[in-house]
Amino acid sequence: MFFKRKVIHSPVDNSVDNRGLVVVNLPFLVNLSQSAKVINLFHRRIRSQLSGGYVSQHKGRGMEFDEVRLYQAGDDIRTMDWKVTARTGKAHTKVFREERERPVFISVDNRKTMQFATRGVFKSVQAAKLAALIAWAAKHHGDRIGGQVFGEDYCQEIKPQNGKHGVLRFLNTLVKPSEAFKQVFSFERVLARLQQHARPGSLIYLISDFRGLSETTESYMAKLSRHCELVLIFVYDPLEKSLPEQGRYRFTDDESDVTIDSSDKQTLLSYQQRFQQHQNYLESLAKKLGLLLIQCDTTAEAVECLR
16 A cells, blocks of 8 residues: 655745645635536536436436336326337337436545645545535536545545535545544545445535545445546645655654665655556556546646536
């Protein structure tokens, strides 16, 4: 798995904060609304916008034809398929998929490993930008927006809601999540809660550096993917991918530290291999479960990653 190094906490000054490199504020996330109009949320669009933006997996008497099956007691006689009935000699009925909006649920990792960057913006800031863009794109498409923001000692869920109010509730949680009831939250526990809160048929975005992956987290992702469309967004800093070839680098979380000498070729190779293993694992996991994987480093334009 990925090399568990300690993260650097860069000194924070007001000028850096004001540029949105280390922390994000609500006006900045609100201003991403226009940029989000170019983003496609990977849904199948329907022709009519009267009953929502997309075709759901719920079956009912709607506008979108789904299948023909054998007649069952209680089926509406108006949906009988007389041609198939005449051809087979057995009563058949048409089944339709109901058109409705689709809940978009955005889970955002705000753990300590996300409070890091050497270039661009902090991983946590990039994650917030990606989440805000997805929320605004969902609003523009007429979807309901909800989500989850989690750290090591909190996990807050926001029930999906329509319109601008739903987006603003989510953005406010991104900027200042509630930590009223502090508990220990492992990645496994976060995904277990995600499975409970995201309703079947939802489009789920999980934005993280994916530290702490295990067989248990993989099983939760597999369960989610059976009933929802799950998209993974991997956020990383360029230094995590490869160290400069010369130099000694100290990583610290203000409690303990580790020093890496990148002039040692074996150390450098080992470091790069650990990231590659983590990246390969994510790619193989996405392929195995049929998930979309988006990769976005801290120097990239968030909107371009999503496009």
